[in-house]
Amino acid sequence: MKALVTGGAGFIGSSVVRELLNNGHEVTVIDNLSSGYESNILGLDINFVKGDILDKELVESLCKGKDVVFHLAASVGRQRSIDNPVLDAQINLIGTTNILEGIRKHKVKRIVYSSSAAIFGELKSTVIDESHPQEADCPYGVTKLAAEKQILAYSGLFGFTAVCLRYFNVFGLRQRFDAYGNVIPIFANNAYKGLPIKIYGDGEQTRDFICSTDVAKINYLAGTKQDLTTCVINLGSGISITINQLAKMIKEYTNTSSEIVYVPERIGDVKHCKADITKLKSLLGYTPSVDFKGDLIKYLDWFKGDMK
Numbered sequence: 610m611k612a613l614v615t616g617g618a619g620f621i622g623s624s625v626v627r628e629l630l631n632n633g634h635e636v637t638v639i640d641n642l643s644s645g646y647e648s649n650i651l652g653l654d655i656n657f658v659k660g661d662i663l664d665k666e667l668v669e670s671l672c673k674g675k676d677v678v679f680h681l682a683a684s685v686g687r688q689r690s691i692d693n694p695v696l697d698a699q700i701n702l703i704g705t706t707n708i709l710e711g712i713r714k715h716k717v718k719r720i721v722y723s724s725s726a727a728i729f730g731e732l733k734s735t736v737i738d739e740s741h742p743q744e745a746d747c748p749y750g751v752t753k754l755a756a757e758k759q760i761l762a763y764s765g766l767f768g769f770t771a772v773c774l775r776y777f778n779v780f781g782l783r784q785r786f787d788a789y790g791n792v793i794p795i796f797a798n799n800a801y802k803g804l805p806i807k808i809y810g811d812g813e814q815t816r817d818f819i820c821s822t823d824v825a826k827i828n829y830l831a832g833t834k835q836d837l838t839t840c841v842i843n844l845g846s847g848i849s850i851t852i853n854q855l856a857k858m859i860k861e862y863t864n865t866s867s868e869i870v871y872v873p874e875r876i877g878d879v880k881h882c883k884a885d886i887t888k889l890k891s892l893l894g895y896t897p898s899v900d901f902k903g904d905l906i907k908y909l910d911w912f913k914g915d916m917k
């Protein structure tokens with residue numbers, strides 16, 4: 610199979626690339642390295658194109674001769690989108706449409722899209738299935754949802770298969786600490802630097818964390834499984850843990866002097882969140898790893914090495 614991976618130099622994209630290579634496929638990556646790193650894909654046997662998905666001609670030319678497009682390139686995250694809403698809309702919606710035009714023009718058979726649980730907005734239930742109301746409450750959630758809808762519309766109009774995977778909280782190797790970091794890299798960074806580990810509220814809020822190696826395997830299945838028709842799938846581990854449990858595991862493993870400090874809850878923060886993975890299991894036949902602690906330890910070891 611010949612695959613195009615957009616955002617392949619990113620945290621999750623670089624795991625999808627490895628999964629494709631491990632299964633013997635030919636991979637082209639387009640990434641503008643705005644939040645990804647060339648080092649994430651260094652030494653891999655791929656065709657790397659440093660470019661922007663807003664470059665319609667380039668994107669279309671890269672779709673030529675491909676069997677599947679794995680679309681991960683995006684402006685990622687709630688706060689980034691609030692800070693840069695126009696760029697978020699350009700990349701996530703216009704960029705996605707450029708890719709769809711390439712797929713349409715060159716008759717690519719399938720797209721696997723990295724969507725997000727951010728499309729749901731404020732959560733109305735503890736366990737989230739695919740029919741949960743989609744009331745995105747930040748530009749990122751809105752553009753990820755709009756892109757999902759655009760992909761489904763193109764799939765209906767032009768007859769290719771679209772699989773939209775709505776990720777919950779993903780963590781794993783090559784996930785760096787940055788200004789828009791997620792909770793695990795922030796805790797890891799602070800633990801290794803002896804800085805306070807800050808918890809909003811009482812820490813009893815729960816989150817569904819899924820490891821990027823699982824996400825890569827699921828992308829691979831979504832891109833290759835025969836007889837799969839266009840669908841949306843919630844993608845989490847189906848297990849939730851409290852932020853207190855997470856902080857305790859990181860504190861113990863890193864043996865840090867960092868103190869856990871509690872600060873007032875943030876307005877709009879979700880109390881409990883877990884993906885209903887019934888559809889993931891039934892459509893793709895995949896059950897994510899339940900070894901959260903083992904995966905977290907591998908991540909913490911990688912993080913420590915990357916700090917040097």
Ligand SMILES: NC(=O)c1ccc[n+]([C@@H]2O[C@H](COP(=O)([O-])OP(=O)(O)OC[C@H]3O[C@@H](n4cnc5c(N)ncnc54)[C@H](O)[C@@H]3O)[C@@H](O)[C@H]2O)c1
Nearest residue numbers: 616619620621641642643644645661662682683725776779
């Ligand atoms: N990390 C999570 O927990 C999470 C949760 C839900 C959804 N997602 C989705 O997963 C995908 C990958 O996210 P990630 O966490 O690996 O983030 P990431 O920032 O590491 O990856 C995004 C990649 O896209 C590239 N990119 C950004 N704009 C581009 C452009 N205009 N042209 C070409 N390349 C561009 C970046 O350089 C980066 O390599 C995104 O679509 C994101 O919305 C991630």
